[in-house]
Amino acid sequence: MTEGTTTYREAMREAIREAMRRDERVFLMGEDVGAYGGCFAVSLGLLEEFGPERVRDTPLSEAAFVGAGIGAALGGMRPIVEVMTVNFSLLALDQILNNAATLLHMSGGQLNVPLVIRMTTGAGRQLAAQHSHSLEGWYAHIPGLKILAPATLEDARGMLWPALEDPDPVLIFEHGSLYNLSGVPRPGPVDISHAALRRSGKHVTLIGYGGTAGKTLSAADALAAEGIEADVIDLRILRPLDDATVMESVSRTHHVVIVDEGWRSGGLSAEISARIAEQAFYQLDAPIARVCTTEIPIPYARHLEEAAIPQVPAIVTAAREAVAS
Amino acid sequence: MTEGTTTYREAMREAIREAMRRDERVFLMGEDVGAYGGCFAVSLGLLEEFGPERVRDTPLSEAAFVGAGIGAALGGMRPIVEVMTVNFSLLALDQILNNAATLLHMSGGQLNVPLVIRMTTGAGRQLAAQHSHSLEGWYAHIPGLKILAPATLEDARGMLWPALEDPDPVLIFEHGSLYNLSGVPRPGPVDISHAALRRSGKHVTLIGYGGTAGKTLSAADALAAEGIEADVIDLRILRPLDDATVMESVSRTHHVVIVDEGWRSGGLSAEISARIAEQAFYQLDAPIARVCTTEIPIPYARHLEEAAIPQVPAIVTAAREAVAS
Amino acid sequence: MVSKGRPRASQHSELLRQMLRIRRFEERCVELYSSEKIRGFMHLYIGEEAVAAGVCQALTPDDAVVSTYREHGHALARGVPATAIMAEMYGKAAGCSRGRGGSMHLYDAARGFYGGSAIVGGGLPLAVGLALADRFQGRNRVTTCFFGDGAMAEGAFHECLNLAALWGLPVLFACENNLYAMGTALAKTHAQTDLALRAAGYGIAAWPVDGMDAPAVAQAAARATESIRAGAGPHFLELRTYRFRAHSMYDPERYRDKAEVERWKKRDPIDTLIARMTAAQELTGDDLAMLEKEIVEEIDRAVAFAEQAPIEPVEDLTRFVYSEIPPSGGTMPARRAEAAS
Amino acid sequence: MVSKGRPRASQHSELLRQMLRIRRFEERCVELYSSEKIRGFMHLYIGEEAVAAGVCQALTPDDAVVSTYREHGHALARGVPATAIMAEMYGKAAGCSRGRGGSMHLYDAARGFYGGSAIVGGGLPLAVGLALADRFQGRNRVTTCFFGDGAMAEGAFHECLNLAALWGLPVLFACENNLYAMGTALAKTHAQTDLALRAAGYGIAAWPVDGMDAPAVAQAAARATESIRAGAGPHFLELRTYRFRAHSMYDPERYRDKAEVERWKKRDPIDTLIARMTAAQELTGDDLAMLEKEIVEEIDRAVAFAEQAPIEPVEDLTRFVYSEIPPSGGTMPARRAEAAS
Numbered sequence A, B: 001m002t003e004g005t006t007t008y009r010e011a012m013r014e015a016i017r018e019a020m021r022r023d024e025r026v027f028l029m030g031e032d033v034g035a036y037g038g039c040f041a042v043s044l045g046l047l048e049e050f051g052p053e054r055v056r057d058t059p060l061s062e063a064a065f066v067g068a069g070i071g072a073a074l075g076g077m078r079p080i081v082e083v084m085t086v087n088f089s090l091l092a093l094d095q096i097l098n099n100a101a102t103l104l105h106m107s108g109g110q111l112n113v114p115l116v117i118r119m120t121t122g123a124g125r126q127l128a129a130q131h132s133h134s135l136e137g138w139y140a141h142i143p144g145l146k147i148l149a150p151a152t153l154e155d156a157r158g159m160l161w162p163a164l165e166d167p168d169p170v171l172i173f174e175h176g177s178l179y180n181l182s183g184v185p186r187p188g189p190v191d192i193s194h195a196a197l198r199r200s201g202k203h204v205t206l207i208g209y210g211g212t213a214g215k216t217l218s219a220a221d222a223l224a225a226e227g228i229e230a231d232v233i234d235l236r237i238l239r240p241l242d243d244a245t246v247m248e249s250v251s252r253t254h255h256v257v258i259v260d261e262g263w264r265s266g267g268l269s270a271e272i273s274a275r276i277a278e279q280a281f282y283q284l285d286a287p288i289a290r291v292c293t294t295e296i297p298i299p300y301a302r303h304l305e306e307a308a309i310p311q312v313p314a315i316v317t318a319a320r321e322a323v324a325s
Numbered sequence C, D: 001m002v003s004k005g006r007p008r009a010s011q012h013s014e015l016l017r018q019m020l021r022i023r024r025f026e027e028r029c030v031e032l033y034s035s036e037k038i039r040g041f042m043h044l045y046i047g048e049e050a051v052a053a054g055v056c057q058a059l060t061p062d063d064a065v066v067s068t069y070r071e072h073g074h075a076l077a078r079g080v081p082a083t084a085i086m087a088e089m090y091g092k093a094a095g096c097s098r099g100r101g102g103s104m105h106l107y108d109a110a111r112g113f114y115g116g117s118a119i120v121g122g123g124l125p126l127a128v129g130l131a132l133a134d135r136f137q138g139r140n141r142v143t144t145c146f147f148g149d150g151a152m153a154e155g156a157f158h159e160c161l162n163l164a165a166l167w168g169l170p171v172l173f174a175c176e177n178n179l180y181a182m183g184t185a186l187a188k189t190h191a192q193t194d195l196a197l198r199a200a201g202y203g204i205a206a207w208p209v210d211g212m213d214a215p216a217v218a219q220a221a222a223r224a225t226e227s228i229r230a231g232a233g234p235h236f237l238e239l240r241t242y243r244f245r246a247h248s249m250y251d252p253e254r255y256r257d258k259a260e261v262e263r264w265k266k267r268d269p270i271d272t273l274i275a276r277m278t279a280a281q282e283l284t285g286d287d288l289a290m291l292e293k294e295i296v297e298e299i300d301r302a303v304a305f306a307e308q309a310p311i312e313p314v315e316d317l318t319r320f321v322y323s324e325i326p327p328s329g330g331t332m333p334a335r336r337a338e339a340a341s
């Protein structure tokens, strides 16, 4: 194992640790973040370092502890609320939409909510319908929120601090399949405002994020073998979307494939497609293609789940067809 | 007042009354549907006719009574659950998404949920941010649900019965601005599977639904005065979408304006735009235009609220520009 | 707040003044609603004034208040200027929420008034969180959360009482039991209608109070807040009161009979206190006339202010969706939120 | 169900048989999980068998059961065939949910087994609704809802207990208090840890039961269900038990010490009943050996069945999102859902 190697899980943990050391107003709150060490072991060891007040286990009360995070932010703290998984966040959605995202406006600018909510998202681990939702793109519909989807070690390590610095509520979605991602993170600053061009090519633009960012890169490798050079964009921030990066790429490649683990209809892929059709319509040489999750509750059986969510071969085929047409 | 004149409110009430007379398994449950007569007076008089068992007032417990509606449907009833407004439905979203929409699949086809959930939706009455959401298009993202948006007297009167006949969960969104709509409903069958072409024209397709259906028709009148003939589509069913009707129109007009009271980013307007770009790309002579609600929590002040939601002049302008380009 | 030193008479006259301000303010609101100066949903507090007046008398300027959509009384008693409230209901830029909130969303960060929630029970978690922030920052303040009997049926009530009790947070849960949730009577909402008993089930101090008796409310609130400040954790008061008017401006009141309303009106908290003060020679007819005069003038000023106040320019429509203070690159942002408390 | 007539001995041996089936079945599941035949989340019931065996013994074939993600024991005790359960965990088409549910979502409509919910507390409203449907249709059945101590902190618990109590619905709330919600100890979840007392606060009959004593659970469940059938409305049983294994297959159990686990293992519900039956000469060594043999054979058959069962064709991926029975134009649809009860 080379010097400086880390995992996505450890990078996220380091980011939390650093923030808590750096600012006493920061605390971590959620189900089993303390004694258990975090459902996905992200907060392992933090209870020992910071104690039960700042690494705060909560009862199974999503609405109350997410809302309490909003209140604590209003009271001058900088809470990091962990909702174990996006599947359970629906129980707190009223607090997120009607309070966190809305208070600043309803109060005429008096009450900003400097809150960070972290949650695990995504399918791919045979956890079945109620534990496999990919709703980060759905959350991106809500004005007043910022939505982040770290897909790299650098973003896992670097996005939390600017999120905590942000005066408004920021939701961070960690795809469950990424925690064991490992490598040596590249140094350098991390912003929470721009999409990233992960690879450059002139024939087609592949757009992914979170759980699909890696798959788009693998697809680009496969396409390169066929002589198709792909621009690969990792959106990173799902709200507000960085249109400039997308349009710049489309204006060079004239072909687009959007890859989204969310359900197709009304998913984030639709918004990206609509914006391209609005802002780069005359740049398009072919219809915009979308590779999304089949519109079904995610099934348990491995072969069914694999068939339901976006996979590399489907991305490759979609890109091939886009370029061909 | 001419013979047979009725209002949207009365039409909805008649639909409920008829269903309850016709099928003993049908009952109405929700906050203040009984003694109060319904927050918007839709169920006025039904308690007197059917009694407190079948016109059932519930405590302020959205998650419990919506979930109880799901359970009652599993138990052989045909519940009509009224969630006073869409704003409060977020408290029941977990039950709707993780149970109502998912049980049939998770159980391998054993448990269907013949449930109808009615709710008021929309802005325009100066009720401010927490009482003005338009989330029906957002709900349309969820597989397993059917989403209806009656915009006419005929649909208010006719959609409930087929919704109750449907073996799966159906959500009916009633726009708050429509209850006082009055006129003489045209007789004839009502389906819950097709969009409706409300007006024909060859220059541009205006697509609306629910609260924006009427505005698109008004815009079409204004455009006609300028010599621009618009096809006006009322989507009626937001999930599953009737693509055929939309594509047929686009293939004739080659210009599209989508009008949606939902927030723009990630709203239903995005999905419709994406589908047109996928299925009718080569038919388009201009970028697809979207007239949506500004991405802010809806403000109370009348002039601000009016400026925030789609209005006829904006639709007219968008159509004019689409046709011009 | 109720300082033992302070003479009872002055406490009573302050309670009377606050109740009358609320009553007259809302009576004027009704007129303004008919003349369409005020729009949207408007929920009147008339009949329940003793609750806001009594509870707020026990609070210090540092304390925090979380309210509901029936909040004119809470806001006025908390000291939010009538001018700013009225301008808000007119939808003017000078309103306490810059015209964006209206009757259901009054805010005044400087006075720790965290505003009205139009989602029943939606304010409860905020109150728990505000109290948690105080614990972290060593601020000895009380966060008072007002909510109704109907709100107690919501899951949020259960989660928040448990959380506040579990963590021993300084929250005063002020339940305004006016016997109805819109048109649904208490017994149709709760299997167990003794609400104080229910709250006590979470292991916190809870008791019922005659919510039509302002001094009784003030005493109970003083006792509760002193105990909370002393570190005894959350307290719950069931304030038994009654709404004299309709639930909102659109309610035909089919669910209760006039006789019941009339019976309660005989216990009007304002008349009751006036009678008691008069009997105790704490108040003369002239005092009362003077008080009424001051209040009418205050409300006239508020209306005049709201009438002439400018509206928010439409160009500012999209402000306040995200903060205008840019995140301070590298260093932590200033403690804006604290300025609010 | 426990019929007064039925000899105690046969009741005991049935309880023993069910507990052993659950224990051996799950022990086999652990092996199959290591060999990756079973995937996803898997939550073991080992140590808690007396609860499922005892409660289900009090139910009739017509009754309904709503379960959790920790449901192997509930499903087996309810009579869902081990073959169908095992095939489900293998993700096969012959599984009781056609491979779509897995360990957390076992269903058997024909046996009134309304399946596992992986959203804590998510099954409670369904149980209330099933009971409401029975009330409407004049069916005298009991709906049993299993849930944990942690689930009681969720708002849904509060809303559902109030609703069931308010409407007097035939629901048996079976709270499996195993002292932990994942790694969170009872006292860190609830301000008031006497769970039966909390439930009684809604005005329903509620009492604690030794959840390690199968006959005691069976007796309590019999008493509760008889009372519910007699129209006394919802009942609540706090079944005090303990989870011998990790929360799920991924849990390193940092939150409790081995000694505590060992203490509880001394109260193993199976060993306890065997000892008692042996002492009472209700069970011989041969009986036990025979019983173990039958159970091993049953589980072997289940594994063999699952191994050879075909998988669902990928072409059927999108089935069961919407019903395949077309709505019957004009007339009402057949009572499909009832066939399920």
Ligand SMILES: Cc1ncc(C[n+]2csc(CCOP(=O)(O)OP(=O)(O)O)c2C)c(N)n1
Pocket: B031, B060, B062, B084, B088, B091, C070, C118, C119, C120, C121, C147, C148, C149, C150, C151, C152, C176, C178, C180, C181, C182, C247
């Ligand atoms: C979550 C939610 N459900 C329903 C409503 C509609 N609603 C507004 S006020 C109200 C009654 C609340 O009663 P209570 O809590 O007793 O307060 P009160 O109005 O009596 O002061 C209802 C049902 C709402 N605003 N929020």
Ligand SMILES: Cc1ncc(C[n+]2csc(CCOP(=O)(O)OP(=O)(O)O)c2C)c(N)n1
Pocket: A031, A060, A084, A088, A091, D070, D118, D119, D120, D121, D147, D148, D149, D150, D151, D152, D176, D178, D180, D181, D182, D247
């Ligand atoms: C709403 C929700 N929040 C969190 C989780 C994650 N989770 C699964 S089981 C569990 C603990 C539940 O404890 P308890 O109710 O006592 O049941 P037990 O596991 O002890 O049987 C948690 C937190 C979940 N599945 N659903």
Ligand SMILES: [Mg+2]
Pocket: C148, C149, C150, C176, C177, C178, C179, C180, C181, C182
């Ligand atoms: Mg009330």
Ligand SMILES: [Mg+2]
Pocket: D148, D149, D150, D176, D177, D178, D179, D180, D181, D182
């Ligand atoms: Mg437990």
